[in-house]
Amino acid sequence: MDAATEVYMPGSEEEAIAAFGDGTDIVVVGGGTIVVPEMSYRRLQPAKALMLGRAGMAGIRREGSRVTIGATTRVAELADLPSPLGPCASNVADIEIRAQATVGGNICAGSGNEAPRGDLQGAFLALGATVRSAGAEGVAEESLEDFLPKRRKRLLLDISFDEPAAGAFAGLDRPHTHDYTALAVSGARSADGTIRLAATGAGGSGTRLPSAEAAAADFEAGGQAALGDVTPHDDAIASAWYRTKVLPVLVRRVLTELKESA
Amino acid sequence: MAKHRGKGIAAIEYPTGMNQNGDPSQAWIKVKPDGRVDVFAGTADIGNGSKTIQTQIVAETIGVPYDWVTYDNSNTDSSPMCTGTFASRATFVAGMAALKAAQEVKVKLLEIAGKELEIDPSDLEIIDGEVIAKGAPQTKMSVADVAGAATFGHGELITGTGAQLKPYSTIIDSESGAVDLPPHSAISYASCAAEIEVDDETGQVRILRLQQCYDVGRAINPTQVEGQIEGGAMMGLGLGVLENCYPYYPGVEHRGGMFGSYLAPGMEDMPQIDTIMIENPSADGPYGAKGIGEMANNPQPPAIAAAVHDAIGVWITELPITPERVLRALEAKEAGTSEPRRKGKLVVFDEELSVNAVSSGGMRFEVPA
């Protein structure tokens, strides 16, 4: 199926950046859990593919309170990190897929075919994460919020954030472990008391919830305010109506958890 | 946030074999020169275990050890007609064909043994691979030797054929629906009690426990019957709260094309499942067996629906009982619109779902008043 695809498998980050170039016509393969089935179903027939698995871009580094996570770090490796990232990562798919899927692949995933993708985007948004990426104008560093719209065009190298004073995560109990998060909310409180909130599954990608943050002192009001920050959609696993009903509940649960961990 | 627990029950019945019969199954058996038995039947094993069941029936009926019997359902050249594995018929109907073929084999074995032992065949029986004179167990001959004698001494091939067919039951009055013959030969019965928990904020329904009681007629292989009942319970759970091809029915949008968007039950959805098997033999099935494979996914949805009502006071009668339907029902309850309309002796639920509310008069459901 991919006989016509030119495959690069770089042995270092530098080689990966060079092979990626300006990103034209190249598909980046992290673990393969998204790209491989898309190719099996012939929805994706890339001219060039960049397989990052052996580029040495995995690992979690800590410098003081700064945590940096390499692009090909497995989602499973985040499971033991504090909330919201740990619980959020544990909520992704199942044990086998978490061990193959990469953080970079998850963050850079396009919007899903039938269900939302990018489970981790919400948690990283809540953490105020910064992305280092390569592409057309060389290597750049920017906030995840700024990066998300460009995520299909750039090569994510790593993502970093300051460990929050407290974190919280609330997702829907999925009846199933096979798919992407139907709806989840992540929250983090930094040392200065700033609260950041973000949702996954309430739009085409993870969404920051600034209105909810502004109203966060009142959990109910915060939850309702969140609705102003999202455009929920219908898909196979939940309707926009349902997401609208439940988003405030999850926001409230996150705010409650953040308070309780104070 | 509150979680509410509830309990509900259901009792069901289900026919074994095709609804109006007319569905033949056949089997034939040959015996090798050493007494080993080859069964040929056309019944597909779809996981239900019919290879094992029919092999057990043949071994029991002839009186030879289970591991003497081979079973071949692999193709239509060597195996005779079987209508198929559906309608809970693989044990009840097709098993009967195998049983009849085995009975014929047994008769022939006893005939040959009778000649060899110079005893009337009716005074012989076969136990565990040996032909034994009734009341004189020291007079015996192994089935292997009988088969050898048939092959090399009497010049005979020991075979048996069996065919099972209940005639088609015709509807003789299209007005009343009356039939000329009993349309199914055994009805199985079951009951189910469900215990569930509902999160009234997210609408999630979790099934905690299913306690189920099945009249299985006779369990040819109790473990396999358990397998059918447990597997059916999970399918019924899926039907009750998870699965839907058309999440926006009657709309056709967003039909799920993956296991992640079509919610077949997974391992984490499992409740505790308690099973009670009652053996109340059927007059028509092999060794009293009935077919319980299909009915095994029927009692859970209504038991769950009743349990949801018990937990949160709303009736949800569209399946599956999704989180969204729970929240919508709770909203209606809050708004005071979930109560049935009462007029005189009429108590009318679900009016908004009725054909009367949706069609423009082409079809009505009128109740004699």
Place this chain on the structure above:
Amino acid sequence: MKVVGARIPRYDGTAHVTGRTTYVDDVRVPGTLWTKALRSPHHHAAITKLDTSKAEAMEGVHAVITWKDVPLLEYGHLAALGIPADEPLLAKDEVRYLGQPIALVAAENEDLAAEAVSRIEVGFEERPALFDVRQAFDAEAPEIHHEGNWYKHFEEEMDRRQIRKGDIKWAFDNADTIVQGVYRPAAIEHAPIETQVCQVVPEANGRLTIYSCTQALYFSMGVVAAHLQVPLNKLKVVGGTTGGGFGGKVDTATETMCSLLAMKSGRPVKWRWTREEEFLCSSTRAPWHMEIADAVTKDGWILGRKMLTLHDSGAYSRFSPYGLTKHSFHHTGAYTIPNLEFDGYVVYTNRTPTTAMRGFGVTSVSFAVETHMSRIADVLGLDPIEIRLKNANRIGDTSPNGIVYTDPSTVLTIQTMAETTGHELPADYRTMTSEPRSGDLLPEHLVAQLGNPEEH
């Protein structure tokens, strides 16, 4: 020795756990071509153009088939039961559901077959589609089936399955309460882990060996033989080992088309549906619409039932008329109800045709009847177990279509469940049996309606 009743391991257990069981997808035949289907992208449309020449011209493409290649295009799977054919094997001038097969390609590999499918030139003119069975009878409903929007071939060309028993008017006149409700279980997928798959090998002697995942070897062989118009000795169906079926593999979904491709190409041909095809194009369990009104007394006797069922058949009949008949025979559930008026329709819509699935026809009615029973208990303030025991069918009672129950165990299974769950029953319910009714449990309306059970 007792073999029957013994917990003997599966006959094929060792093969299953060692990976040695040969499913159809595991059959290896050198030189096999792979198959892909051109399927309808519309729910309902006229086919205005179908030109396969560009696909046929491709190197590595060995056969393309359309309706023109099928000797008998329409064959009713249940013709023997008087259910006429209404579905073409491959769409001819119209498609009635999304995913309906129009043409198939056999090529050297799957990629090539997919590429060839994309080069088939096909034109459509979209037509209005119908999805809500409740609107199918409306004057303004779009016409979606050549026989009208519902099936019209029950006995004596009735357009519905009808059950009439006793005196329904008497029941409703004498009721203390009439409880009415609507029940709508969803369409669901069989979702066996093995998708539909078939391999056909044309043999030197002119026969076809068909490796099939069918649940019914002879049934599928009959369907293939009818479409191909060949005697059964031209076919050998190899199977008997199926990776899950649940009713969906009673459909002969792949065998005939693979046979035609094998005949046309002279090569072995294999077709394995993708999971997406299995989910989006394979037949489903039907969605049902059921309305029940029960005439009940204040102490919980069900005097009569009026019921309307609309069986959403999807685009074609397939087994639906059979399923609806079975449904009608069981619309009283495990209870004796002396007065009945049931009307059921097989209604066409522009969804994927529905088919048999575990509990066919009855799963729906069990849900409706039992939920309704729980509601009646709730409305009357009665115990849901006692009301069931009270109305439970007994030896000598008759089913909706007049069959005498000989060995019901409704009473026993309900009592056992009550005991298991710790539900205390009053003494008379605890000691109740399935023997013919007497005393309080043979109320006047049942004496009048059932007559003397001894007479049966």
Place this chain on the structure above:
Amino acid sequence: MNLTVNGVTHEIDSSPLTPLLDVLREELGITGAKAGCHQGGCGACTVLIDGEPRRSCLMPVGYADGGEIMTVEGLGTLDDLSPIQQAFIHHYAAQCGFCTSGMLLAGQAYIDHGGTDDEEAIQNALAGHVCRCTGYSKIIDAVAATARGDSFDLTETAVGKHTTMATGGAE
């Protein structure tokens, strides 16, 4: 590329992006891993790569280059079934058998990583595997029994944990 499958090393021609499943089944003719979805959704294709359970339909073969692959065929032999294979027979954990090889390998990996007979832990480890026949409880029983180190009688199957037999009428 090289793949060692069940101890035998093979030279691989497929492109590095080809799913490992297709290489096993179509290039090497090793059919124990089943193609249930090619979406990562059912688990029927799970194999062990260097001892770790992975969906072979999601795994680009390039990432398995040089690795040790174990499929169900490598788990035990007909005359020397591994404990988990015996457990699946004794506990009637396979019905149609199509999900079985994936279940076995996921279960084996769970046990190899120190898994116990804790039911919730087993559910978590095997959660992504769909079985449509068994209702899962006998699969969990089988994995738990293997984790405990039970020995298995292969002439009969185990009585269900929550099953009661009763007689309803005269025989």
